[in-house]
Amino acid sequence: MKIDQHIVYLSIGSNIGDKKKNLNDAVKTLNSHNKIDVVDVSSFYKTEPQNFIDQDWFVNAALKIKTILNPEDLMAAIKMLEKNLDRDGKPFRFGPRMIDIDIVYYDNLILKTNDLEIPHPRMHERCFVLIPICDIGAQTIHPVLNLRSDELLKKLKKQETQKVILLE
Numbered sequence: 001m002k003i004d005q006h007i008v009y010l011s012i013g014s015n016i017g018d019k020k021k022n023l024n025d026a027v028k029t030l031n032s033h034n035k036i037d038v039v040d041v042s043s044f045y046k047t048e049p050q051n052f053i054d055q056d057w058f059v060n061a062a063l064k065i066k067t068i069l070n071p072e073d074l075m076a077a078i079k080m081l082e083k084n085l086d087r088d089g090k091p092f093r094f095g096p097r098m099i100d101i102d103i104v105y106y107d108n109l110i111l112k113t114n115d116l117e118i119p120h121p122r123m124h125e126r127c128f129v130l131i132p133i134c135d136i137g138a139q140t141i142h143p144v145l146n147l148r149s150d151e152l153l154k155k156l157k158k159q160e161t162q163k164v165i166l167l168e
Contacts, residue, residue, distance in 0.1 A: 003068045004068065005066045005067070005068060006066065006068070006069075006106060006107050007039075007064065007065075007066060007105075007107055008064070008065045008067055008074065008103060008105065008106045008107070009062060009063070009064055009065075009103075009104040009105040009133055009136075009137055009140060010030075010063040010065060010078075010101055010102065010104060011060065011061075011062055011101070011102045011104050011120070011123070011128075011129045011132065012027075012060065012061050012062070012063060012099065012100065012101045012102075013047070013058045013097075013099075013100045013128070014026075014058060014097065014098055014099050014100070015049065015056045015057060015059070015096050015097065016056070016086075016096050016097060016098045017098055019058070019059035020044060020167070022059075022085065022098050022099050023044060023059060023061055023099070025085060025099075026081065026085060026099050026101060027041055027063065029081050029084070029085065030063070030065065030078075033081075035067055035068050035069050035077075036065055036066075036067045036069070036074075036077065037065060037066045037067070038063055038064075038065050039064045039065060039066055040064040040136040040137075041061060041062075041063055041064075041136070042061045042062040042063070042132035042133070042135035042136045043061070043132065043135055043166055043167070044059050044060070044061050044166075045059065045060050045061065045128065045131060045164050045165060045166055045167060046058070046164075046165045046167055047059070047060045047127070047128035047163060047164045047165070048163040048164075050126070050128075056096065059167065060129070060132055060164075061132050062104070062129070062133045062135065062136055062137070063136075064137055071111055071116060071118060072113075072115075072116065074103065074106070075103060075115070078101045078103070081099075081101065082099050082100065082101060085098060085099045086098035086099050102120050103116070103118055103120065104119060104120045104123050104133060105118070105119050105120075105137075105140055105142075105143075106118045106119075108141065108143040109143065110143050110144055119143060123142075123152075124142060124145060124147075124152045124155075125156070127153070127156055127164045128163075128164055130153040131164050133149045134149050134150050134153055138150040
């Protein structure tokens with residue numbers, strides 16, 4: 001019996017401590033999960049915080065994974081990973097955090113529950129999500145907006161893209 005493999009894009013970010021190490025630790029931890037295979041990792045980007053701006057800049061990236069987990073089980077695994085890597089958690093919504101992981105795309109699924117919305121509801125407004133996604137999945141189509149990720153990025157204001165800086 002063949003088990004379905006799902007293609008999922010994740011957005012990851014950190015703005016506390018050794019941010020690049022935090023992202024690398026998250027990638028390693030995800031990849032060590034027996035039902036998750038990290039297929040590709042974008043470049044890392046230094047990005048200005050949004051919503052609550054009185055905090056350090058973030059380092060953000062995107063991951064392409066393959067998984068046999070359904071969306072809810074994948075989200076549970078991600079939340080457990082976040083809790084294990086950051087025991088204190090974020091102090092408030094949009095606040096500083098060691099690690100934050102969001103599901104951006106899950107195949108071409110459209111899902112909205114009390115706990116989970118796929119595709120991510122604000123991803124098309126966020127350069128810090130779209131620029132890394134375009135590194136590894138520019139042709140991925142947003143199943144609600146019916147536009148490729150690179151087309152969504154082009155729609156954003158140029159000033160917004162200047163707040164995302166490639167890390168060397």
